[in-house]
Amino acid sequence: MRPVWLLLLIPYIGLLWIPFYNRLAPDLFGFPFFYWYQLLFVPITSLLIYLVYRQVRDGR
Known part of the structure; x- marks a missing residue:
């Protein structure tokens, strides 16, 4: 497993830890913090998926 895949854990942990943004x-x-924090992860997650995709694709 490549270390770049660990980048995908950032949004997972960031949104799984509900007491932080509740x-x-x-x-x-x-917009209350609860909503804009979650909505902020939409572009962050998209960017991280793109970066992982590029690293995996270029590494072949």
């Missing part, structure tokens, strides 16, 4: 403050543009 709060209302601070809000961003009227």
Whole structure:
């Protein structure tokens, strides 16, 4: 297993640890922290999947 695959654990752990983001403050543009924290992981996860894909594809 390549170490680059461990990057995919970042969003998994970040969203699995619910007590960290289960709060209302601070809000961003009227959205409570609970929602914008989760929505922030959509582009982060997409970027990490792309980076892992590129590393695995180029390594063949």
